[in-house]
Amino acid sequence: MGDDADSVAVKTYVPPYQKERWREHADRLGMSQSEFVRTMVQAGRRDFEVPEPADSVKGGEEVSSGLEPQVKGALDPEDHRSWDDLLAAVTEDVEDRLEETLADLQEANVVQYSGRAGGYTLVEDS
Numbered sequence: 001m002g003d004d005a006d007s008v009a010v011k012t013y014v015p016p017y018q019k020e021r022w023r024e025h026a027d028r029l030g031m032s033q034s035e036f037v038r039t040m041v042q043a044g045r046r047d048f049e050v051p052e053p054a055d056s057v058k059g060g061e062e063v064s065s066g067l068e069p070q071v072k073g074a075l076d077p078e079d080h081r082s083w084d085d086l087l088a089a090v091t092e093d094v095e096d097r098l099e100e101t102l103a104d105l106q107e108a109n110v111v112q113y114s115g116r117a118g119g120y121t122l123v124e125d126s
Contacts, residue, residue: 012037014103018096 026036074089105111112123
């Protein structure tokens, strides 16, 4: 491996809203955008074990730990949200992760998108 003084540019293309989110997050962390992306990519490459959310029992009643925090965070006692607004609020992270995963899989030539065929497909092994 080369030392950190030997740096090369890596280019990627993301939607404007995603770049803005990254910039805001980098600003909150006091990082440059390059430092933020480099740090997040390195963190993402580590083998983190993410446990599956488990149901727990509280006071004799089952309480799901799945979406409860996101739902509570998206609601406000002073306002009402429609089903569509609430669905969008709790699935936003999933949409972002799916978009990033599909981009990674396309870059690795594992998944291919065809507008003509109407969607995504696995690339056959050559």
